[in-house]
Amino acid sequence: MARELKEVQGIIFKRQKYKEADLLAKIITREDGIITLVVKGALRAKSKLSAATLNFSYGTYVIYTSGQGLSNLRTYKEVKQFEGLYNDLENNAYASFILDLIDHAFSEYQPLGKYYNLVDFALNKINNNVDPEMITQIVQMQILSAYGVEPELKKCVICGKETGIFDYSIKLGGIVCSDHFRIENNRLHLKPKETAILRTIGLVPIERLGSISISDETKLATRKAIDKIYRQTVDLNLKTKKFLDELRLFD
Ligand SMILES: [Zn+2]
Numbered sequence: 001m002a003r004e005l006k007e008v009q010g011i012i013f014k015r016q017k018y019k020e021a022d023l024l025a026k027i028i029t030r031e032d033g034i035i036t037l038v039v040k041g042a043l044r045a046k047s048k049l050s051a052a053t054l055n056f057s058y059g060t061y062v063i064y065t066s067g068q069g070l071s072n073l074r075t076y077k078e079v080k081q082f083e084g085l086y087n088d089l090e091n092n093a094y095a096s097f098i099l100d101l102i103d104h105a106f107s108e109y110q111p112l113g114k115y116y117n118l119v120d121f122a123l124n125k126i127n128n129n130v131d132p133e134m135i136t137q138i139v140q141m142q143i144l145s146a147y148g149v150e151p152e153l154k155k156c157v158i159c160g161k162e163t164g165i166f167d168y169s170i171k172l173g174g175i176v177c178s179d180h181f182r183i184e185n186n187r188l189h190l191k192p193k194e195t196a197i198l199r200t201i202g203l204v205p206i207e208r209l210g211s212i213s214i215s216d217e218t219k220l221a222t223r224k225a226i227d228k229i230y231r232q233t234v235d236l237n238l239k240t241k242k243f244l245d246e247l248r249l250f251d
Helices: 048-052 089-105 114-127 132-147 192-203 216-233 239-248
Strands: 004-018 022-029 034-039 057-065 071-081 166-169 174-177
Touching: 004 034, 004 089, 004 114, 022 089, 022 114, 034 057, 048 057, 048 071, 089 114, 089 132, 089 239, 114 132, 132 192, 132 216, 166 192, 174 192, 192 216
Parallel strands: 034 071
Antiparallel strands: 004 022, 004 057, 022 034, 057 071, 166 174
């Protein structure tokens, strides 16, 4: 594909130094996927491009791209920043983890579709100080399918029952009803309401989820369950996750 100028809308994340005075910054977009941008001269004083590509900036960027490899940032229009993510250590850590999760689930330039909406919605919520732990758990459950893991959360994987008391089995890839607790002892042994929360946050489109108020104890249990599901099915080893875990030790 020939190189062309193109306008993309998206959110900037992961800046790093590149050559003398340049930076690389990634941008997540809905239709054009995740793109790594060369930001020329960004490390020089008073660079406007640098200010427009701080982490968690979002808006319209004009890039010179061939649809593969590095693209060049030419200019930008109407750029704003999620200040509540940039300036708050904890929100920053959660948002960075969410962006890292999507970054690892997709190849560059692969359209993100509904997953873009998911991330955009989550970052907006966290930026407005909506429970970042819960928002992150929702993203983790809903982005599993982008990794090819589609847990059965609607009905018991053994008998198809949709109501009752459930637990989660990683081995069977979904929820199991209490009729089979004895034959599937290798389940997570969650309390019924903990499994109910995994089902809700995994199944209900994020924009339809109302405010979820959950006790810290339950939140901790579902966090551990989700971490286990990830360890045993996706096996990522993300620095942003490690940092978040260390940060949460001081909660
Ligand atoms: Zn069953």
